[in-house]
Amino acid sequence: MGRTKHGNRDVHFYNIRGTDKMVHAGDCVLMRAAESNTPPYVARVVKMEADGSNNLIVRVRWYYRPEESVGGRLEFHGANELFLSDHYDTQSANTIEAKCTVHTFEDYTKLEDATAEDYYCRFQYRAASGLVLQNTVALYCKCEMPYNPDALMIQCEECEDWFHPGCINRTIEQVKLLDRFVCSEHTLKKPPDAAVANREARPKRQKK
Structure with a gap:
């Protein structure tokens, strides 16, 4: 040594x-x-x-x-x-x-x-x-926060951004029951008959 x-x-x-x-x-x-x-x-x-x-x-x-x-x-x-x-x-x-x-x-x-x-x-x-x-990190949701891997988020099918349930005026339980999700910005822009059927909203993985 x-x-x-x-x-x-x-x-x-x-x-x-x-x-x-x-x-x-x-x-x-x-x-x-x-x-x-x-x-x-x-x-x-x-x-x-x-x-x-x-x-x-x-x-x-x-x-x-x-x-x-x-x-x-x-x-x-x-x-x-x-x-x-x-x-x-x-x-x-x-x-x-x-x-x-x-x-x-x-x-x-x-x-x-x-x-x-x-x-x-x-x-x-x-x-x-x-x-x-502070490094350059990706920001998500309306609140423009970095991702917290402990928190559930849901992805908009149109813009593919991720959102916290509270920021879209929903509870975690409500988000888990959604079949699909389009954020308010794209809901306003998208004509009603252009909705895509049979697609599931994808929650961000929660750490177990």
Whole structure:
């Protein structure tokens, strides 16, 4: 094993206590919070090393939850959404509770059965300022919001835009019963006899 500039030894893997799970550099992990009522922290392992007393230290890059940013949690933020920060830190490996996966947003929306250990990231975060770096993302519905994969949406057959039930004055239950859906803008433009029969409205997939 190589030695770092501090005299520590490079370590290539860590076995999480009480499990058979191995952590390597590049993996994402859940780390125990100091407060018992706080959700575990999420981090990406950058490297691992052992000090002179054989204590294992991990260098991590933190993910932040939306509510930790200046803007707070917004309506389009999903329950498992994270921001990749520029905040690096060192922690004891003993604080690692489990491995998790932080997907790209696109990959996350393709999951059939997302678990509590499946997260996603589409924005980056500046820890010092508390600001989120807004990437260019697609906007949907009358409210012009980014897509929240936890929320049901329905697609207009004409414009192919997606709409939240509340934004078209319908409940989720009403939307689920629709055979087809055309938004108000295209309903006004479309002559009554031009309706397309026997087509089903397609709800956007909800994360289970």
